[in-house]
Amino acid sequence: MPKTKTKKYKLKTHKATAKRFRVTGSGKVMSSKMGKGHFRRRQSKRTKNQLSKLQPVTSFTTIKRIRRLAPYLYKYRQNPPA
Numbered sequence: 001m002p003k004t005k006t007k008k009y010k011l012k013t014h015k016a017t018a019k020r021f022r023v024t025g026s027g028k029v030m031s032s033k034m035g036k037g038h039f040r041r042r043q044s045k046r047t048k049n050q051l052s053k054l055q056p057v058t059s060f061t062t063i064k065r066i067r068r069l070a071p072y073l074y075k076y077r078q079n080p081p082a
Contacts, residue, residue, distance in 0.1 A: 028057075
């Protein structure tokens with residue numbers, strides 16, 4: 001009797017998570033800063049410039065949740081291909 005191969009299933013990526021987070025080369029999970037939705041005309045240039053930078057995610061439980069929702073984020077280091 002020939003051995004049958006067990007099929008490995010693909011995991012679905014949660015697209016909202018994949019768009020919100022990135023992984024750096026060293027493996028840090030980075031996210032964009034909040035407060036960029038609207039009302040940016042009244043903010044100073046310095047504040048708007050600081051909002052454009054990414055910040056690392058420090059909470060271990062949040063990182064664990066991101067890994068579960070976007071399993072291929074670490075493989076591709078950025079957003080997975082469409």
